[in-house]
Amino acid sequence: MFSWKNLLSPAMRRPRAEYEDSMVELHGINLVYPNGYQALYDVELLVRKGEFVFLVGTTGSGKSSLLKLLYREQAPKNGSVYVDNHDVGELRRSEVPSLRRKVGVIFQDFRLLREKTAWENVAYALEVTGARRREIPRKVAQVLELVGLLSKRKRMPGQLSGGEQQRVAIARALVNEPRLLLADEPTGNLDPDSSWDIMQILSRVNAGGTTVMVATHDQQIVDTMRKRVIVMRQGRITEDLERGNYTVAQRATQVV
Amino acid sequence: MGLAHYFLREVLVNVRRSPLMSVASVTTVMVLTMIVGFFLVLMANLSNLARDLASDLKVVAYLQADFNRDQLGELRSRVLKLPGVEGVSFVSREQAFEHLKKRMNNRIQLGDLTHNPLPDALEIRVRRAEDLEKVGHKVKGVGSIEKVRFGEDVARRMLALNRIVRTVGLVVLILLLVSTLLVVSNTIRLTVYARRRDIEVMQLVGAAGWFIRWPFLLEGILQGLVGAALAATVVSESYRLLVPQLLSSVSFLPVAAPESLLPWLCPGLLLLGALVGLLGSWISVNRFLKV
Structure with missing residues (x-):
């Protein structure tokens, strides 16, 4: 049986996170970009397994930067990053791919391979893992079914609407059965209807046990879903509300 | 696969x-x-x-005037044993004289010469042009040899x-x-x-x-x-x-x-x-x- 753990180095297998049931733990994070811009200041965060979390805040508040730490697009200057009890900050370059397969990521701009069909885009994420070829069709069909696009599997990204492209991206993020799904402004380019479709899919994924973190500034969605809301402002976490409300959170932040 | x-x-x-x-x-x-x-x-x-x-270059060893041609075989094998030597051919003084006559052909009267002034010689081909000088010096020590010529300047x-x-x-x-x-x-x-x-x-x-x-x-x-x-x-x-x-x-x-x-x-x-x-x-x- 294929197991993620086999792909990980001993350093990654050694759990050092403080909480047994944590999916994401950030301790004392400062992130400074090569150009000298500091994106995050002293960030502390705990997300438990199975949670659904919104990260809200204006552009440049540090939402995307925080997510980038979790799929190791960026490494922190200091502090520690744990994802599923593995120290992500200390990953070697060669260990990053195995992390990326454990963490699904979707973006505002979908980031699909333009020259591949919907099916091929999803299958690609499996092919890179060296998954057994016989298993690929079954798994791809399963996730495309989940996002409701099995019938359009032969379309190229250019032949799909924005919402559909994002659903392909979600299917691709899910096909490796990640423990954590990150979404960076997933509805930023979509009309309200498509946005709701996407959020419903994310909810369903979360209901299946996957931890979901969504960075967004779509007030309506956040207010309606009544999930945990983490508010960021100028690189710091300023609010952390259970069953939060974007509008209330914004007001609270502005008062602070 | x-x-x-x-x-x-x-x-x-x-x-x-x-x-x-x-x-x-x-x-x-x-x-x-x-x-x-x-x-x-x-x-x-x-x-x-x-x-x-380079293949035109060779070592010419002139033999002493009193060289006895009976020893030719032995001399030849001694030269052949030297490192870098590819082949040896014997040029008798008669052959050399004929050759000279032909080359000078009428331009100089050789008829005045009452005897052949040329010595017997060995023409030694070397394997590589770089060996020419080395072989030239070695040949001197083989014995029965009056003088060695190997076109040092040209070779160099x-x-x-x-x-x-x-x-x-x-x-x-x-x-x-x-x-x-x-x-x-x-x-x-x-x-x-x-x-x-x-x-x-x-x-x-x-x-x-x-x-x-x-x-x-x-x-x-x-x-x-x-x-x-x-x-x-x-x-x-x-x-x-x-x-x-x-x-x-x-x-x-x-x-x-x-x-x-x-x-x-x-x-x-x-x-x-x-x-x-x-x-x-x-x-x-x-x-x-x-x-």
């Missing part, structure tokens, strides 16, 4: 997707490999010429010339190879650049570096091979056409025979093309992979 299949499919898809880019890479490799090919042909011929000239000058040609050739060749690599890697970079977003996505979904790299490398090797094959064809066909023409106008020219030159030149060019394609892709892809 599954992987090889996957990589080949990726390469084919890429080539089909951007045929113009492939044509550009192939043409670049072809032109540059062709230049290298023609240069190698030139070098081969120069070194052939040098070898030809020719060896120096040979060295210069070789060094310059090597330097030019290295410069050619480096510039080939740079130009090819830049051309391939365009194809990789056109797909930098794809590379980003591949890294995002957790593709390992080698997994992303291999299709590009294979594509580079393939383009390099095709370009080099075209270049090798042009070089060898034009050389095959050129040689008979050269020989018919200047028959004594020591041209390198196409049959002996091309069997190593063509595979060499193919190897070069594949290598340049591989390295060129490697350099280009690494610029877009965060390493």
Whole structure:
């Protein structure tokens, strides 16, 4: 049986996170970009397994930067990053791919391979893992079914609407059965209807046990879903509300 | 097996997707490999010429006047044992006299000579022109030898010339190879650049570096091979056409025979093309992979 753990180095297998049931733990994070811009200041965060979390805040508040730490697009200057009890900050370059397969990521701009069909885009994420070829069709069909696009599997990204492209991206993020799904402004380019479709899919994924973190500034969605809301402002976490409300959170932040 | 299949499919898809880019890479490799090919042909011929000239050089050992020809066999075998000696031939004083007469043919009256003033001699051929001087000195110690002549000046000058040609050739060749690599890697970079977003996505979904790299490398090797094959064809066909023409106008020219030159030149060019394609892709892809 294929197991993620086999792909990980001993350093990654050694759990050092403080909480047994944590999916994401950030301790004392400062992130400074090569150009000298500091994106995050002293960030502390705990997300438990199975949670659904919104990260809200204006552009440049540090939402995307925080997510980038979790799929190791960026490494922190200091502090520690744990994802599923593995120290992500200390990953070697060669260990990053195995992390990326454990963490699904979707973006505002979908980031699909333009020259591949919907099916091929999803299958690609499996092919890179060296998954057994016989298993690929079954798994791809399963996730495309989940996002409701099995019938359009032969379309190229250019032949799909924005919402559909994002659903392909979600299917691709899910096909490796990640423990954590990150979404960076997933509805930023979509009309309200498509946005709701996407959020419903994310909810369903979360209901299946996957931890979901969504960075967004779509007030309506956040207010309606009544999930945990983490508010960021100028690189710091300023609010952390259970069953939060974007509008209330914004007001609270502005008062602070 | 599954992987090889996957990589080949990726390469084919890429080539089909951007045929113009492939044509550009192939043409670049072809032109540059062709230049290298023609240069190698030139070098081969120069070194052939040098070898030809050097083969005329030999050590002449004049034997003592009282040399007894009964000992010739023994002397000959002693000389043959010297390192670097390829062959020995005996030139009797009578032969030498006839030869001299023929060369002087009527220009000087030799009839006045009442006896033959020339000594018997050994003509010693050496294996390599570089050995000429060494053999010359060794022969002196063999015994029964009056005097040794081996055209020191000519030999030295020719060896120096040979060295210069070789060094310059090597330097030019290295410069050619480096510039080939740079130009090819830049051309391939365009194809990789056109797909930098794809590379980003591949890294995002957790593709390992080698997994992303291999299709590009294979594509580079393939383009390099095709370009080099075209270049090798042009070089060898034009050389095959050129040689008979050269020989018919200047028959004594020591041209390198196409049959002996091309069997190593063509595979060499193919190897070069594949290598340049591989390295060129490697350099280009690494610029877009965060390493």
